[in-house]
Amino acid sequence: MSAERPTLPPVRLHTEAELARDALAAPLLARAVRLARWAGPGTRVGAGGELVEAQLPAAAAHLGLTADEDGAAEASEAWRLAVDTGLVEVEDPADEEAEPGAEDGPGEEAEGTVTAGENLALLTGGSPQDVLAIWLDGLEAAHADATAPFFDDFADLVGEDGSIDFDALDWDPETEAEFLDGVLGNLYLLTVSDSAAGDAPVPLPALAASMIVPDDMGEPTDDILEQVSDAMMRLDDQFRVLEPIGIVEYQPVDEALLAEEGEDATPPADDDDVTRYGMVKLTPLGLYGIRARMLDAGVEAPAIGDLVDKNADALLGGIAYYPEDAARSEVELWLARRGAGGAAAELLDAARGEDPQAPLRRLHCQQALALVGAEAEPAVRAVLDDAELGGLARVWLAELGAADVPAPPESMIFWLAVDTIAAQLEADGDLDELQGLVEGLSGQHSGFFDEVWRVDHPATADVLEAMGRLHSDKKLAKDARKAAFKARSRSGSAG
Structure with missing residues (x-):
C-alpha cells in the first residue's frame, strides 16, 4: 500500500x-x-x-x-x-509489376x-x-x-550511400527532439500545476528560459541571454509547425519586431513587450497528446480517473500526494462505481498500516468517507475499538452529528494527534497551516509533551522533532525537542 x-x-x-x-x-x-x-x-x-x-x-x-x-x-x-x-x-x-508499355521514358521518374x-x-x-x-x-x-532542420539544397546533404550527412547540417536529431520534448514537458507542467495559471498563455521567453537559464543563476549573463534568444526563435518555428495539428494555441513572435531588431529577438526587459515575443498555450487536445507521449517514454503522468477501477488500497495510495481538488474528484469517480456501505468498509480496511504513508491514507480515508455520507456510519462504528482507526471514526461521527459517540481514551487522543501531524508532514502541506495545527493540538492538553512521547506510533519521534521546529513558543518548542529525545530513547530501548 x-x-x-x-x-x-x-x-x-x-x-x-x-x-x-x-x-x-x-x-x-x-x-x-x-x-x-x-x-x-x-x-x-x-x-x-x-x-x-x-x-x-x-x-x-x-x-x-x-x-x-x-x-x-x-x-x-x-x-x-x-x-x-x-x-x-x-x-x-x-513494388508494382511492370506492365507492357508502362516503362518510364528517358529522364522520367x-x-x-x-x-x-x-x-x-x-x-x-x-x-x-x-x-x-x-x-x-x-x-x-x-x-x-x-524538429527537422531547414536547408536550401537537400541533394548536397545526401551521401553516395543515400545517408544524410547530419554533421553538414550542424544538427543532432536526438538533441532537437529532446529539447522540444523538454519544452512541451515544461508547458504541460505549468498547465497542470495551477488551474489559474493553466488558463493563461505562457510567454515564449519564459518557456525558452526554463530550458536555458540554470535554476541557481541570479542575473543572466549576456551569453545566456543570447542562448535564450536563439531558443525563442527555434521555438517560434516549431510552434508554427505544431499549431495546425491542434496541440497549442500560438501567437507567433511579431515579425515587425524581428525586422526592428535585425532578426535578433532579444528577450524583453519589461512585461509590456512580452506578448510581442510569442505566447503559447496547450489545448485540451495538447494535454492529451503530450501526456500520451510522456507515458510512452515511461514518464509517470497521472490523470483524474486513472484509479476508478482500482481497489481502495490503490485509490488511497494513488491520491496520497494529489492536490485537494484532484483527490476529491478521483474519489468521487471511484465512489460512483460502488455501493456506499461496501466502499466505506473497503476504505477503512485500506487505511490501516504502520508504513510512512499510512497516516496520509487515513487522512484521505476520512475525507473520502465524508463524501459517502451517512451511509458509511455502520462501517465506521464497526472500527470504534480499532487502535488505528478508532480516533478517526470518532472524529468522523462527531462531524456527521451522530448520536452516542463514545468518548476516546486519552491514549487514543494522543495517538490521533501524532497521526494527524504525521499525515500533514508527509503531504508537505502549507507551513503556516501546519504550524497552526501543531500549536492547536499541543494547546488542547496541558502537559501535552509530558505524555505524548509515550505514544506507540511509528512517527512519534519525527512528529515531536517537527513540532520543536515549528512551535512559535520557545519553551514549548524546547519541550517538544526533549520529548522527541525521550521517544527515540524509548524506541531504541524497546528495539
Whole structure:
C-alpha cells in the first residue's frame, strides 16, 4: 500500500468523445482528410509518397489555399500527413509489376499510385479511441517535422550511400527532439500545476528560459541571454509547425519586431513587450497528446480517473500526494462505481498500516468517507475499538452529528494527534497551516509533551522533532525537542 510521489500532478482531461471532435477539427488533420477523399486512381505520387509537383496546384485549390508557393507547401504538408496516418496508401513503383508499355521514358521518374487507406473510414465510422490513435500518429509526424532542420539544397546533404550527412547540417536529431520534448514537458507542467495559471498563455521567453537559464543563476549573463534568444526563435518555428495539428494555441513572435531588431529577438526587459515575443498555450487536445507521449517514454503522468477501477488500497495510495481538488474528484469517480456501505468498509480496511504513508491514507480515508455520507456510519462504528482507526471514526461521527459517540481514551487522543501531524508532514502541506495545527493540538492538553512521547506510533519521534521546529513558543518548542529525545530513547530501548 506504499505510495510514491508522482512526477507530475494529475491532469483533468476532456472526455474521449470531446477530444476526438477536437482532433477531427485540427486544421492539418482536416486538410489531410479532405485530400485523402479527393485522391483517386489518377493521383500520382513520387517514389517517396509525395504528391508530384504537377498535382500540387490542384490539391491546393481543393483545400481553398492560395495559388502560390505557400499554398503548395501547405497542400504538400497535408498530403504527407495523410500518408503518415494511413489515410491513403501509396504503392511504391518499385513494388508494382511492370506492365507492357508502362516503362518510364528517358529522364522520367517512376511514380506510385494511390488508394484509400483503412484509417480514412475509421475517422468517420470508428470509435473516439480510433480517431485519437490516428491523431496521435499525426502528432508524431508533426513533431518530427518541427524538429527537422531547414536547408536550401537537400541533394548536397545526401551521401553516395543515400545517408544524410547530419554533421553538414550542424544538427543532432536526438538533441532537437529532446529539447522540444523538454519544452512541451515544461508547458504541460505549468498547465497542470495551477488551474489559474493553466488558463493563461505562457510567454515564449519564459518557456525558452526554463530550458536555458540554470535554476541557481541570479542575473543572466549576456551569453545566456543570447542562448535564450536563439531558443525563442527555434521555438517560434516549431510552434508554427505544431499549431495546425491542434496541440497549442500560438501567437507567433511579431515579425515587425524581428525586422526592428535585425532578426535578433532579444528577450524583453519589461512585461509590456512580452506578448510581442510569442505566447503559447496547450489545448485540451495538447494535454492529451503530450501526456500520451510522456507515458510512452515511461514518464509517470497521472490523470483524474486513472484509479476508478482500482481497489481502495490503490485509490488511497494513488491520491496520497494529489492536490485537494484532484483527490476529491478521483474519489468521487471511484465512489460512483460502488455501493456506499461496501466502499466505506473497503476504505477503512485500506487505511490501516504502520508504513510512512499510512497516516496520509487515513487522512484521505476520512475525507473520502465524508463524501459517502451517512451511509458509511455502520462501517465506521464497526472500527470504534480499532487502535488505528478508532480516533478517526470518532472524529468522523462527531462531524456527521451522530448520536452516542463514545468518548476516546486519552491514549487514543494522543495517538490521533501524532497521526494527524504525521499525515500533514508527509503531504508537505502549507507551513503556516501546519504550524497552526501543531500549536492547536499541543494547546488542547496541558502537559501535552509530558505524555505524548509515550505514544506507540511509528512517527512519534519525527512528529515531536517537527513540532520543536515549528512551535512559535520557545519553551514549548524546547519541550517538544526533549520529548522527541525521550521517544527515540524509548524506541531504541524497546528495539
